[in-house]
Amino acid sequence: MGNLNIIISNASEKPLYEQIKEQIKSAILKGDLENGELLPSIRNFSTDLNVSILTVRRVYDELEREGFVSSKAGKGTFVLAGNKDLLEDTKRVLIEEKLIDLVTLSNTLDISIEELHKMLDIVYEEV
Amino acid sequence: MGNLNIIISNASEKPLYEQIKEQIKSAILKGDLENGELLPSIRNFSTDLNVSILTVRRVYDELEREGFVSSKAGKGTFVLAGNKDLLEDTKRVLIEEKLIDLVTLSNTLDISIEELHKMLDIVYEEV
Amino acid sequence: MGNLNIIISNASEKPLYEQIKEQIKSAILKGDLENGELLPSIRNFSTDLNVSILTVRRVYDELEREGFVSSKAGKGTFVLAGNKDLLEDTKRVLIEEKLIDLVTLSNTLDISIEELHKMLDIVYEEV
Amino acid sequence: MGNLNIIISNASEKPLYEQIKEQIKSAILKGDLENGELLPSIRNFSTDLNVSILTVRRVYDELEREGFVSSKAGKGTFVLAGNKDLLEDTKRVLIEEKLIDLVTLSNTLDISIEELHKMLDIVYEEV
DNA sequence: GTGGTCTAGACCACG
DNA sequence: GTGGTCTAGACCACC
Numbered sequence: 001m002g003n004l005n006i007i008i009s010n011a012s013e014k015p016l017y018e019q020i021k022e023q024i025k026s027a028i029l030k031g032d033l034e035n036g037e038l039l040p041s042i043r044n045f046s047t048d049l050n051v052s053i054l055t056v057r058r059v060y061d062e063l064e065r066e067g068f069v070s071s072k073a074g075k076g077t078f079v080l081a082g083n084k085d086l087l088e089d090t091k092r093v094l095i096e097e098k099l100i101d102l103v104t105l106s107n108t109l110d111i112s113i114e115e116l117h118k119m120l121d122i123v124y125e126e127v
Numbered sequence: 128m129g130n131l132n133i134i135i136s137n138a139s140e141k142p143l144y145e146q147i148k149e150q151i152k153s154a155i156l157k158g159d160l161e162n163g164e165l166l167p168s169i170r171n172f173s174t175d176l177n178v179s180i181l182t183v184r185r186v187y188d189e190l191e192r193e194g195f196v197s198s199k200a201g202k203g204t205f206v207l208a209g210n211k212d213l214l215e216d217t218k219r220v221l222i223e224e225k226l227i228d229l230v231t232l233s234n235t236l237d238i239s240i241e242e243l244h245k246m247l248d249i250v251y252e253e254v
Numbered sequence: 255m256g257n258l259n260i261i262i263s264n265a266s267e268k269p270l271y272e273q274i275k276e277q278i279k280s281a282i283l284k285g286d287l288e289n290g291e292l293l294p295s296i297r298n299f300s301t302d303l304n305v306s307i308l309t310v311r312r313v314y315d316e317l318e319r320e321g322f323v324s325s326k327a328g329k330g331t332f333v334l335a336g337n338k339d340l341l342e343d344t345k346r347v348l349i350e351e352k353l354i355d356l357v358t359l360s361n362t363l364d365i366s367i368e369e370l371h372k373m374l375d376i377v378y379e380e381v
Numbered sequence: 382m383g384n385l386n387i388i389i390s391n392a393s394e395k396p397l398y399e400q401i402k403e404q405i406k407s408a409i410l411k412g413d414l415e416n417g418e419l420l421p422s423i424r425n426f427s428t429d430l431n432v433s434i435l436t437v438r439r440v441y442d443e444l445e446r447e448g449f450v451s452s453k454a455g456k457g458t459f460v461l462a463g464n465k466d467l468l469e470d471t472k473r474v475l476i477e478e479k480l481i482d483l484v485t486l487s488n489t490l491d492i493s494i495e496e497l498h499k500m501l502d503i504v505y506e507e508v
Numbered sequence: 509g510t511g512g513t514c515t516a517g518a519c520c521a522c523g
Numbered sequence: 524g525t526g527g528t529c530t531a532g533a534c535c536a537c538c
Contacts, residue, residue: 015528026235041510052530057511065446072264073511074537091236095243098232099250102225108153109218113251116222117244123226124240137453142522179523269537280489306538345490349497352486353504356479362407363472367505370476371498377480378494396513422525433515438526454526455522 004033004040006049016051017058024059028068028081029091035081039069042077131160131167135176143178144185151186155195155208156218162208166196169204258287258294262303270305271312278313282322282335283345289335293323296331385414385421387430397432398439405440409449409462410472416462420450423458 004027008019027033039045042060046053060077063069067086071077081087106116131154135146154160166172169187173180187204190196194213198204208214233243258281262273281287293299296314300307314331317323321340325331335341360370385408389400408414420426423441427434441458444450448467452458462468487497 017528029236043510054531055529058528060511070265071511072537073269073535074509075264076510091238092246094236095229095233095238095246096250098225098229099247100254102222102229103247103251103254105225106222107254109156109221111218111222113248116247116251119219119222120226120230120243120247121240123223124230124243127227127230127234137456138451142454144522181523185523271537283490308538312537345492346500348486348490349483349492349500350504352479352483353501354508356476356483357501357505357508359479360476361508363410363475365472365476367502370501370505373473373476374480374484374497374501375494377477378484378497381481381484381488398513424525433517435516436514439513441526452526453522454520455524457525 008049008051017055017062020049020051020056020059021062024063025066025068028079029087029094031081033079033081035079037079039077039079133176135178144182144189147176147178147183148186148189151190152193152195155206156214158208160206160208162206164206166204166206260303262305271309271316274303274305274310275313275316278317279320279322282333283341285335287333287335289333291333293331293333389430389432398436398443401430401432401437401440402443405444406447406449409460410468410475412462414460414462416460418460420458420460 004024006020006023008016010016012019024033024039033039039060040048042053042056046056049056060069060071064071064077068080069077070080102116105111106113131151133147133150135143137143139146141149151160151166160166166187167175169180169183173183176183187196187198191198191204195207196204197207229243232238233240258278260274260277262270264270266273278287278293287293293314294302296307296310300310303310314323314325318325318331322334323331324334356370359365360367385405387401387404389397391397393400405414405420414420420441421429423434423437427437430437441450441452445452445458449461450458451461483497486492487494
């Protein structure tokens with residue numbers, strides 16, 4: 001079975017449902033969760049994560065809307081990861097969103113592209 | 128006086144007070160607002176921006192708590208930008224926060240540092 | 255024997271039992287399944303379609319309740335298509351239900367009957 | 382102010398949130414609700430319609446995701462109907478979906494396009 | 509067993 | 524005042 005270790009924190013500024021959603025999404029994008037794989041039932045997952053059923057339901061709802069999983073009453077929630085190109089695209093878009101954010105801030109603060117590259121290397125070593 | 132063109136939008140996902148705060152902070156960090164400069168009164172500013180007085184008060188309160196301005200009853204709110212090193216530090220921290228965010232995501236998605244540098248250049252050209 | 259190629263899909267938004275039921279009903283209404291014809295046994299049908307026995311039983315139960323088939327213990331399930339007028343009526347009712355749905359929506363959206371006729375022709379060509 | 386008479390029924394097979402959503406959508410598409418207009422607050426609306434707060438919240442959430450309204454904490458939920466072309470497009474798509482549904486059924490039941498046009502006129506008169 | 513819908517509360521951030 | 528998130532239950536249809 002796939003690797004699915006979800007770590008959530010009430011201390012985080014991000015809502016619980018978003019933390020869970022992002023981690024499942026990452027697992028699918030990395031390939032840890034394969035096509036057709038069955039995710040935990042809403043009830044089991046909510047007790048495992050110690051969150052409300054409604055929170056897990058929201059996660060599954062949004063993942064379904066975004067095309068990552070498919071839920072069927074009476075059967076469960078399954079991973080949809082058939083199109084490899086789509087997954088690569090999704091990864092690229094997620095990174096690009098953060099890069100745009102970063103470059104925008106750099107511009108407003110008069111930081112050069114060279115400095116950015118240097119700082120990127122430094123941060124990459126530390127993380 | 129310094130350059131202080133605040134642009135806010137109800138359409139933005141960010142709360143109004145945060146939009147205003149970030150733009151004042153940027154102006155200070157870039158040097159557009161100099162040390163000792165007088166910011167608009169809460170009352171004038173709120174009518175100029177067409178937001179609640181409470182919203183502007185919150186902006187000034189938070190900026191004071193973060194050490195960017197100083198408010199004196201009966202005199203107004205002044206820019207604190209005396210320590211150039213502190214400003215540079217603040218800028219660096221802001222950028223680093225976003226870089227950590229970016230690198231964390233890259234790691235969870237198995238994106239290499241080389242790819243990141245390439246994508247950074249591409250995004251920099253486009254923005 | 256009559257033509258009975260049932261195609262079902264877990265991806266469909268419709269429940270399995272409904273997909274199967276509708277296709278059998280269509281076959282009867284079109285005349286592909288004739289009066290008195292014997293339908294597959296619940297057991298065989300469920301293994302052929304790779305669905306639960308309960309699902310097939312539900313299909314046959316509902317078809318019997320709607321008057322399309324008749325089940326006799328120990329003998330099997332037979333097509334009831336004796337009354338040609340009844341079949342024509344059923345077809346007409348099915349179409350009318352959709353037309354009422356369509357016209358109701360058109361009214362709430364201020365779409366004229368002329369536009370509807372035009373769009374119907376266009377869609378008919380494309381489908 | 383705009384016309385906003387929502388009629389819901391527990392007897393309907395459609396979920397409550399969908400009934401409400403569709404009626405608000407129709408009002409926007411028809412122009413009964415204009416750009417920038419303020420919708421009822423979640424609390425007021427839920428007591429007016431005698432449904433749960435969560436049901437109204439779901440309606441507003443989905444309408445926001447589909448681009449029909451915009452919700453801001455502390456301000457309320459507003460109608461977004463700026464782009465007239467987009468609204469016309471949305472109307473057309475909604476009608477086309479039903480037409481495709483209709484034509485598909487007609488094909489499986491061997492109903493001719495001429496018959497469809499005739500039945501459409503009859504239903505249009507009756508509704 | 510599963511997910512889909514709904515209720516009746518609560519606390520928080522925003523304005 | 525507003526919407527955003529979350530909880531702890533419930534009933535239903537589907538398999």
